[in-house]
Amino acid sequence: MAYSTKVLDHYENPRNVGTFENGDTQVGTGMVGAPACGDVMKLQIKVNDKGVIQDARFKTYGCGSAIASSSLVTEWVKGKTLDEAMTIKNTDIAEELALPPVKIHCSILAEDAIKAAVSDYKQKHGK
């Protein structure tokens, strides 16, 4: 299967790989997918006092498109408020990376990861 240049770029040079320090209350973590399905994404957002995502990290077990989708969303969520981040749609991710139909689930997973991270943050802060 041929990958798009953007997928290859994110795959070769993934942005914001890593994990924030355990117990940081500013951090929301979303873990989605399942090993049985061949995809697990972990997305972390670091939110400042104004409710703006100032930093993000990811780790992904999955195909190149899954890695690229999660790498891309770490770039996209930065500088966004939680509500703004929630408006990122899987179709935007799929379009940006030119994902073929069989890889659309990767973009859906990346959208789910954002939602899971935001909801984890909100839960921690009783919102």
Add this chain to the structure above:
Amino acid sequence: MTQIKLPIYLDYSATTPVDPRVVEAMIPYLTEHFGNPASRSHSYGWAAEAAVENARTEVARLVNCDAKEIVWTSGATESDNLALKGAAQFYKTRGKHIITVKTEHKAILDTCRELEREGFEVTYLPVKENGLIDLDQFKAALRPDTILVSVMMVNNEIGVIQDIPTIGALCRANGTIFHVDAAQATGKVDIDLAVLPVDLMSFSAHKTYGPKGIGALYIRRKPRVRLEAQMHGGGHERGFRSGTLATHQIVGMGECYRLAREEMAQENPRIRALRDRLWNGLKDMEEVYLNGDMVARVPTNLNVSFNFVEGESLIMAIKDLAVSSGSACTSASLEPSYVLRALGRNDELAHSSIRITMGRFTTEEEIDYAIKLLREKVAKLRELSPLWEMYKDGVDISSIEWAAH
């Protein structure tokens, strides 16, 4: 050091390059000796017929049978179809039960599904953790109405060699026709049909340095095995398989089987040393698993799982190596390999496997390059893997309730 040509071909179980000596043997049968081997009235036909019969003899010599027991087909898939459907339909008045194995090639499994639709009952035997059949389980599955058993000699994904002599003897004792798919075995395993209790055997040329599009089916004459033809027409191949013979392809198959017979004794130890070199270069890594028995295995195959690394991303990372993923994600089905699942491998390990198969033209430099690249890329992908992180933190991944998607 010689210049390595990239990507390095390590997918010999998918297909092999045609040996240049085979190509050379084939070409005259596309040019000056283009005759139809069925033409009896002139020398063009006679020359083609002589070449076809010579090739038939070469195929027979590799597996020690009579040339009259070899029928040409388009490949192992067609041979499997002819053997299974042909025997099931011919012997259906004796019984309707068939036994095969869960790790068989799709050419067998899909044909069995079709036979089920035609009213046959099929038992799909499980395998042990090493990929081999439990012989007691096989014995227990045999019934008085079992008319046909099909077991592959060498598995295409994990390269394990089934105990064909024992399974065949059990079939004989039960009066059951025994078919063996030997597409992955020729040139790698000694096959002696004078001794093996096998009734039908499928062959392919392109897994043994011959051209694609040609194969053969062995049909035993003593005791005689009967089949219903699946392809009707001019009555070629004694009515078993009609259709004008592809002389140049047949010549290619004869030549590649001749080379296999003459060279396998020297070739296999060399390839085995390369395969062992590869495994020795990888096995000290953390969480690396070999899939399938290491002893009852062809020398050309290594199937490994790198835990916590997904197969498709690994294949992408090692694009300098032409290898095959055990995970079928690339074919859009997102199903991990059914063969590895049958070994009882969990989904992560099944998703994390790659098949590396080497052969006649593989060099030590290529293997060393592969070891270095694999170690480097697996480490890189593990840095990216949340599962690896959890494993390192001591989290039991199987204890987590994952949401399936």
